[in-house]
C-alpha cells in the first residue's frame with residue numbers, strides 16, 4: 001500500500017492496542033496517526049472549550065457527543081499532513097460518525113483502504129489497561145510489564161512523566177467496554193459489508209501483532225514476525 005497514500009481506521013475495544021499499533025503504522029507509512037482520545041486528552045489538559053466538554057464524558061467512560069467529535073475529525077483531516085493518508089485511531093465509534101466519515105472521504109474523492117479490527121481476550125485487556133502508563137506530554141503508551149520505559153516513570157521519546165490514565169480505573173473501564181459493545185461494535189458489520197474489514201488477532205506481543213496487521217494489509221512481513 002503505497003503511491004496514492006494509505007487511509008486506515010483502527011477499531012477495537014479499550015486496551016486492545018490501537019494506540020500502540022497506530023504509532024507503528026504511522027512510522028511505517030510516514031502518515032499521521034489521529035487518535036481522537038489523544039486529541040481530547042490534550043484539549044482537557046489545555047482546558048480549551050472542547051476539552052471542558054469532553055472531560056465530563058471521558059471521566060465517566062462515555063463517548064463524547066457526535067457533533068463535537070465529528071467536527072474535530074473534519075478539522076484534523078483538513079490539515080496538509082494528511083495529504084498522503086492517515087490512521088484514524090478510535091474514530092469512528094458510532095453509526096453517525098461512520099456516516100460522517102464516508103461523507104468526508106467522498107468529498108476528498110478517495111476511499112478508505114481498510115478498517116482493522118484488533119481482537120484481544122478480555123482477561124488480557126484488563127492486564128493491559130491496569131498496567132498501562134501514558135506519557136503526559138506526547139501520549140506514548142507504555143506497560144509496566146510488556147512495554148516498560150527504559151527509566152521507570154520517564155518517557156523514552158520525550159522525557160515526559162508517565163502517568164496513569166484517569167479513566168483506566170476498574171469502574172470506568174466497565175463503562176467504556178459497555179459503550180463499545182453498544183455503540184461501536186455494530187460498525188464491524190457495516191465495514192464488513194463494505195468489504196473493508198480486516199480482523200486481526202491481537203493476543204500476542206506488539207511486534208507479532210504488527211506483523212499480522214502488515215500481512216492483513218498485504219505488506220511484506222519479515223520472517224518470524
Ligand code: AP5
Nearest residue numbers: 014015016017018019020036037064090128132142143206
Ligand atoms: P481512547 O483514548 O481512544 O481510549 P480507548 O478506545 O478506550 O482505547 P485505549 O486508548 O484505552 O486503548 P488502545 O486500544 O489504544 O490500547 P493501547 O495501545 O494504549 O478514548 C478515550 C475516551 O475519549 C473515550 O472513552 C471517549 O470518552 C473519548 N473518545 C475518543 N474517541 C471518541 C469518539 N470517536 N467518539 C466519542 N468519544 C470518543 O494499549 C493498552 C496497553 O497495552 C498499553 O499499556 C500498551 O503498552 C499495552 N499493549 C499494547 N499492545 C500490546 C501487546 N501486543 N502485548 C502486550 N501489551 C500491549
Ligand code: ZN
Nearest residue numbers: 135138155158
Ligand atoms: Zn513522551
